[in-house]
Amino acid sequence: MKIIIIGAGIGGLSAGIGLKKQGHQVTVYERVEKILPVGAAISVWSNGVKCLNYLGLNEEVKALGGDMANLAYIDGFTNSVMTQFSLQPLVEEAGQKPYPVSRAELQAMLMEAFGKEDVKLGIGLVNIEQNLSEKDSKVTAYFSDGSSDTADLLIGADGTHSFTREYILGKKLERRYAGYVNWNGLVEIDESIAPADQWTTFVGEGKRVSLMPIAGGRFYFFFDVPLPVGLPNERDNYKTLLKQYFTGWCEPVQKLIDKIDPAKTNRVEIHDIEPFDTWVKGRVVLLGDSAHGTTPDIGQGGCQALEDSIYLTRSLAINTNSIDDALKRYVEVRAPRANHLVMVARKRCGVTHGEDPAATQAWYDELRQEDGKRILQGILNNIQGNPLD
């Protein structure tokens, strides 16, 4: 089958790798010349790693992953440990270690595995045409450079601002601002800030400062601050603002702010999208953030894009009634799970970021009583139910 994929993010490239392995002829169109991900790193939880393993990328993802052996929550003001425990029980239960990885490196690894020669960079999708009344209609994509391409299937892996979604739904969906701004980047590991093998999160006032180890002796860091949407994004001001937002916080947090390089720091206003389950129109189908835009509060957006890729690939391989039938089965399996996780992340986001200060305080109190079991079970609940369990 000839397949067009729109978007060379985690979703588009992983789907491309899987579909090529099934013998399909796949071309990816990506509107930017150079992909600049909105986050410096990404935590690929066990379900996402299993999807990459399934694509034959076991060694590659392992090489990018940091050694995240433990998890700790720390009181941001006093620097006292609220809870600290090993992630090993989760690894044993899930059957796979999670890997925090650099996004740029993950992107490059996926691009290499898919084959750069089949990615058309700097070419954006601007229109789609298909004859819905005709059985086995082909789909034609029109691009920003005036070219077009016709295929048996078009996969819209074009992210949170998806044109393909607008085409399928016949309207634009407004994104919902989640109420906080996230600054993220990479720094060299410094054990006076946090242990090298731990996912450490400082909390207080509905804010978060988090560090995760990735390969190459680096920490992925992020700061979350509840703020109104639409404030100016002035890179020169990042450190001054973070110092202001984290006044009175403990020494490791101050040290981290001193260490960051604003030129290499990303600032993102966090949004999600109200879940919906119309992911298909004829021979056009959604995958990844275009289908389910989530807040990053449970680290599942990219992992769900990977699950979509594996399941879509498999659905097209194992269901031979028709392509339409295989697409229908893909959506029936994927939409409930991905949409459920959007809502889990939204709820987690509210508690973490002080939407209701009493609920956030209750969570801080809970953390001080936590021996790890509840948190690990929470993460496992998100991981389990993936297509490779």
Ligand SMILES: Cc1cc2nc3c(=O)[nH]c(=O)nc-3n(C[C@H](O)[C@H](O)[C@H](O)COP(=O)(O)OP(=O)(O)OC[C@H]3O[C@@H](n4cnc5c(N)ncnc54)[C@H](O)[C@@H]3O)c2cc1C
């Ligand atoms: C701060 C932050 C932290 C996160 N942390 C995690 C985490 O720890 N774990 C996790 O699993 N997920 C995380 N996520 C979510 C994750 O980043 C996304 O879910 C994931 O990147 C989605 O991949 P995608 O391929 O669907 O979309 P994208 O990565 O957005 O890729 C879409 C691509 O399509 C291209 N495109 C768009 N329109 C067109 C067009 N018209 N024509 C051609 N190309 C087009 C874009 O340029 C882009 O390259 C995080 C997100 C954020 C914002």
